[in-house]
Amino acid sequence: MLDRFTAPVGTTLDRFIAQKQEQFPYATGELSQLLRDIALASKIINREINRAGLSGIEGAAGQENVQGESQQKLDVVADVRFTRALQKGGETCGIVSEECDNIIDTGNPHAKYIVAIDPLDGSSNIDVNVLVGTIFSIYRRKSPIGTPPTMQDMLQEGTEQVAAGYVLYGSSTMLVYSTGYGVNGFTYEPSLGEYFLSHPGMKIKDTGNIYSINEGGYYSFPQGVRDYIDYCKEEEYSGRYIGSLVGDFHRNMLKGGIYIYPATSKYQKGKLRLLYECNALSFLAEQAGGMATDGSRRILNIKPTELHQRTPFFVGSPKMVQKAMDFLNEEE
Ligand code: AHM
Numbered sequence: 001m002l003d004r005f006t007a008p009v010g011t012t013l014d015r016f017i018a019q020k021q022e023q024f025p026y027a028t029g030e031l032s033q034l035l036r037d038i039a040l041a042s043k044i045i046n047r048e049i050n051r052a053g054l055s056g057i058e059g060a061a062g063q064e065n066v067q068g069e070s071q072q073k074l075d076v077v078a079d080v081r082f083t084r085a086l087q088k089g090g091e092t093c094g095i096v097s098e099e100c101d102n103i104i105d106t107g108n109p110h111a112k113y114i115v116a117i118d119p120l121d122g123s124s125n126i127d128v129n130v131l132v133g134t135i136f137s138i139y140r141r142k143s144p145i146g147t148p149p150t151m152q153d154m155l156q157e158g159t160e161q162v163a164a165g166y167v168l169y170g171s172s173t174m175l176v177y178s179t180g181y182g183v184n185g186f187t188y189e190p191s192l193g194e195y196f197l198s199h200p201g202m203k204i205k206d207t208g209n210i211y212s213i214n215e216g217g218y219y220s221f222p223q224g225v226r227d228y229i230d231y232c233k234e235e236e237y238s239g240r241y242i243g244s245l246v247g248d249f250h251r252n253m254l255k256g257g258i259y260i261y262p263a264t265s266k267y268q269k270g271k272l273r274l275l276y277e278c279n280a281l282s283f284l285a286e287q288a289g290g291m292a293t294d295g296s297r298r299i300l301n302i303k304p305t306e307l308h309q310r311t312p313f314f315v316g317s318p319k320m321v322q323k324a325m326d327f328l329n330e331e332e
């Protein structure tokens with residue numbers, strides 16, 4: 001993997017997307033355009049986030065989103081920006097967003113693609129100047145071209161994703177994505193307004209020594225999860241938890257580790273959402289040689305039944321995820 005400071009300047013995201021498209025002579029370029037639309041919106045969000053402390057747009061907007069969580073102003077900003085970019089880009093017929101109860105019909109009935117998106121994940125971190133992220137999945141529609149998007153389009157299994165990725169607004173801003181042929185990471189160069197390839201062919205280690213979980217919930221976790229945490233402590237693993245899924249996932253991708261959000265007494269089905277959080281990260285994890293389950297099933301094989309469905313989530317280095325599942329199975 002190239003260090004982001006020594007990566008050859010030259011491979012911009014746009015060029016990379018174009019090169020990949022050339023390798024598929026029958027590709028029409030619509031997916032490439034859709035990826036560019038997402039990248040463009042992410043640059044706008046990046047600008048807003050960097051200005052958040054200055055422009056007084058930090059803090060809760062005073063509304064609640066579908067899950068009853070207080071919605072931050074920047075959540076709203078990010079949702080509007082992404083929705084608009086996807087609407088205007090013209091390649092997306094329907095969107096499911098964390099910030100919106102129902103399917104968003106973009107008014108592009110002739111578009112082929114569906115996008116599931118969490119426009120600004122971990123947004124409670126903004127007030128304390130800690131990193132946040134965007135997570136997205138792209139699917140081909142199931143309904144006929146020329147008609148409005150349907151629930152069947154939205155409720156596809158994760159295996160049906162044609163592309164997925166995240167944007168990490170951290171000490172640097174990065175866009176990491178996969179179209180099913182490995183995972184590549186791009187670092188944003190703000191003075192040029194371009195993403196440059198900095199992490200080609202990302203792979204996650206088979207095992208690692210970082211575990212990421214909100215341990216405050218320990219006494220409400222299933223016994224197998226508690227036993228696994230105890231095991232991590234016996235092994236003297238490092239506990240690392242930002243509380244910003246993209247950041248925790250990204251660190252574990254680079255260093256090797258496991259991220260867990262189990263069922264808890266507060267979130268009996270887990271907190272994280274299958275469609276626009278877990279599926280995308282599971283697709284990326286698997287593309288990088290990692291593993292993602294709900295404790296017993298592969299996440300990508302779960303057939304969704306509702307837009308904002310939650311699931312327990314175990315993701316990261318495959319040997320660590322397997323070990324955590326072994327502890328869970330022992331308890332059954
Ligand atoms: P959000 O979509 O409302 O931002 O919630 C998702 C976030 C994840 O980024 C993070 O991993 C998790 O919630 C943290 O939850 P908790 O504070 O319960 O540990």
Ligand code: MG
Nearest residue numbers: 098118121122
């Ligand atoms: Mg979220």
